[in-house]
Amino acid sequence: MLGVAAAAVLALPLAAPVYHVLLMLPFMAYAVILLGLNLLFGYTGLVSFGHALFMGIGAYTGAVLTTHFGVRSLELILLTAAALGALVAAPVGALCVRYVKIYFSMLTLAFGMLFYTFLLKFYRLTGGDEGIRVLRPSLLGFDLEALAKIDYLAGPYYYYSLGVLALAALVMWRIVHSAFGLCLRSIRDNPAKAEALGISIARYRWYAFVISAVYAAAGGALLGPPTGNVDPTLAYWTHSGNIVFMTLLGGFASFFGPVLGAFVFIFLQDTVMSVVPYWRLVFGALLAFLVIFAPGGLMGLFAGRRPGEVSRV
Amino acid sequence: METSRREFLKGVGVAAAGSAVGFPAVVSAQARKGVPSGPVKIGVMPIRAGVAAPVGAAGQRGVEWWAERVNKAGGILGRKVELVFEEESNPKDTLERFRKLALQAKVDVIVGGISTAVGLALGPAAEELKMLWLSWDGTTQKGVEETMPNPTYAFRSVDNEVEAIGGALLTAKYFKGVKTIAGINNDYSYGHDCWETYQAVLKRYTPGVKSVLELFPKLGVTDFTSHIAAIQQAKPDLLMTSFWSGDTTILMKQAAAVGLFKTMKACFTTGGGVHDSLKKEFTPEGLILGYNSMYFNHAGASPLLKQFVREYKAKYGEYPPYECDHGYFTVESYKAGVEKAYKAAGEWPSKEQVAKALEGIEVESLSGKRSWRADHVQMCNFFQGITTHKNAFDFVTIDPVEVLPTAKIMKPTTSTKLLDWINATFPLKG
Incomplete structure (x- = not known):
């Protein structure tokens, strides 16, 4: 199944209409973000409503580096975004992981909104509501300026994003299937028992938080170039809500569930927005349906999991 | 191009219907040399949520009223107008909608855009996609200076200040x-x-x-x-x-x-x-x-504005705000641009030809005469x-x-x- 999906994604630019190829760009960026978010959500049991903070950091890193510092290398942008994401996540995470459940969620939301307010208020520095432009980054040392933007996005940028996603998925796979990943799951399932076994709960949660922030920042950096402009809505809490929605849609109990969620969310939104002016109502109803009848998301439905089983995961 | 019996009768029907409702008789599309028979697709991007939703709705209503009138009068050079709507929201999503209109729906022109942040994203996209874009509103100084310094396809609104x-x-x-x-x-x-x-x-x-x-x-x-x-x-x-x-x-x-x-x-x-x-x-x-840019109760209002105000009130139960005029102007000027370029080219004009024709063009809008400056800026x-x-x-x-x-x-x-x-x-x- 995974092989078929990978082959389809590889062949897509050759066969699909260019618009659908371009829609895959936010999908791949969100897929990277969600792999990280799910380390926190699905594997550690912490629901963050503030990850737009890190997506914003990643997106603005690309904008500032390309516009103000003349740095065009996407590798450098991704590395800087990841480093800045980790740098901010370290103190924020240290404070947040002291809490769980709704308190953790609310605290992450608060930090996310702090950053959003910073972006909005520091008008001269951040461009305020108008944001900052993102100039076309070079890929692996090739500047590719001669290509038309659409060709650049639907060709080299597409495969570059796919490469980043594949690498991110591989690393995350290793993380969640390592002893460290096992520790996170044991913390999620029974923190008291995990602590009794000698696992430092706060430290492991903090590790998970920082790793997920690195993923969110890297994914955020990938979101910027296709739009060509970043703005504070990327760091707004509804953006955090969207990625939680994608995770629920695909299923947080599965490694690839959130990735599937991102794919379905983006293509469903694309269709519903064109057909129904009140598409938000449709998505609200879908979210309610998921939570009540299919908490395991699409992957849960495929696997035939009953809601009770999933909610215990 | 040959005209079939059915097409001829359709043309006569449209002309007769036009006469019956008080519009000048029109010539069917097939009678015009070099004019395709399908509809002209116009992409419209109103805001539909949040505090700016009423502004978006007003712009949309202005465009819809225009389309209804134009279609009753036979369309643009005989081609019916078809409106394709996509929502303006945040810059990222709006850009995706814009690309959908250009690449998927293959519209002839896109109108709309109220937020400057959105405009900053759409301006370069219009140039990249070689898609005519006539903005309604929302250009602060940053938009003025950065959105499109030397645009070919993008036409922007009045400076907000x-x-x-x-x-x-x-x-x-x-x-x-x-x-x-x-x-x-x-x-x-x-x-x-x-x-x-x-x-x-x-x-x-x-x-x-x-x-x-x-x-x-x-x-x-x-x-x-x-x-x-x-x-x-x-x-x-x-x-x-x-x-x-x-x-x-x-x-x-x-x-x-x-x-x-x-x-x-x-x-x-x-x-x-x-x-x-x-x-x-x-x-x-x-x-x-x-x-x-539009005062609904102006003593010097044109018959067009008076009719619009009357019909708007009858349909929506309120008096029209200014965004209606931005919407109306963009599509009316597009029509005038196509007709002007058609006269020069002798066939349905390309987007580049329409863009050139729009430079300096003046049309009768709801609020009176409005124009596009040679550097693609609205004047009113x-x-x-x-x-x-x-x-x-x-x-x-x-x-x-x-x-x-x-x-x-x-x-x-x-x-x-x-x-x-x-x-x-x-x-x-x-």
Whole structure:
């Protein structure tokens, strides 16, 4: 199944209409973000409503580096975004992981909104509501300026994003299937028992938080170039809500569930927005349906999991 | 191109129907050389959620009214007009919708765009996709300078600051004794730019005028009691605001509750955007109120505007705000551009030919004559005046009405620095 999906994604630019190829760009960026978010959500049991903070950091890193510092290398942008994401996540995470459940969620939301307010208020520095432009980054040392933007996005940028996603998925796979990943799951399932076994709960949660922030920042950096402009809505809490929605849609109990969620969310939104002016109502109803009848998301439905089983995961 | 019997009869039918409803008889598409038979697809991007949703709806209604009339009259060069809607929201999603219209729906032109942040993303995208884009609204100075310095396909709205410039001119004219001012503007680029511009122009007329308070509540805030208390405390001679959405009405109501405008003058540069919610019971006479580029009750209104106002009221139960005119103008100018380019080319023109034809074109819009400057900037008149209760409505209107042309109150080129131009231009002579 995974092989078929990978082959389809590889062949897509050759066969699909260019618009659908371009829609895959936010999908791949969100897929990277969600792999990280799910380390926190699905594997550690912490629901963050503030990850737009890190997506914003990643997106603005690309904008500032390309516009103000003349740095065009996407590798450098991704590395800087990841480093800045980790740098901010370290103190924020240290404070947040002291809490769980709704308190953790609310605290992450608060930090996310702090950053959003910073972006909005520091008008001269951040461009305020108008944001900052993102100039076309070079890929692996090739500047590719001669290509038309659409060709650049639907060709080299597409495969570059796919490469980043594949690498991110591989690393995350290793993380969640390592002893460290096992520790996170044991913390999620029974923190008291995990602590009794000698696992430092706060430290492991903090590790998970920082790793997920690195993923969110890297994914955020990938979101910027296709739009060509970043703005504070990327760091707004509804953006955090969207990625939680994608995770629920695909299923947080599965490694690839959130990735599937991102794919379905983006293509469903694309269709519903064109057909129904009140598409938000449709998505609200879908979210309610998921939570009540299919908490395991699409992957849960495929696997035939009953809601009770999933909610215990 | 041969015309089949069925196509001929269809053409005759359209012409007969056109005559019956009072429009000039039209020639069917097939009779025009080099004109494709399918419909002209126009992408429309209104905002549909949040505080700007009513503005988006007004722009959409202006376009729909235009399309209905044009189709009744036989379309553009005989081609029916088909509207394809996609929503304007945040820059990222709007850009995706824009690409969908261009690449998937394959529209001939896209109109819409109200937020400057969105415009900053759409401008370069229009050029990349070689897609004609006629913006409705929303171009702050950053948009003016950055969106599209030398565009081929993108046409942008009026500089946003002209409303503040107009408001300052009226302040200098009608409220001569003003020495201290306070500003309450939304906390985003439009609000900040308008406040700075208003002060800069006013200082050219009253050099000693002093700002005693500046407030920047978030867009969408609905409680201004603490702001009003601060304004009362600061005791300015005049309060200036560029509020344009429902917050105008809320501010007016809450200000009326404490009699704020009994002790100071006020200048609402853009409040006419929600004009029929400014009821007489809480909106005093004697305030400056701006209606942007269309004043529904203008004494010199054209038959077109009168008909639009009448039909809009009958259909929606309210009086049209200015965004209708932005919507109408963009599509009407597109039609005129196609017809002009067709005359030169002898066939349905390419997007490049239409873009060229649009440069400098002038058309009859709802508000009167409107045009595109050669560098792709909208030109029009702005309507501002002093609020009055002397009318047949339950809300305020303005009298006298000052008509402020963008040729006078907007900087002449995109590269000109706004403050330099203000200092060199004002006070206006004559």
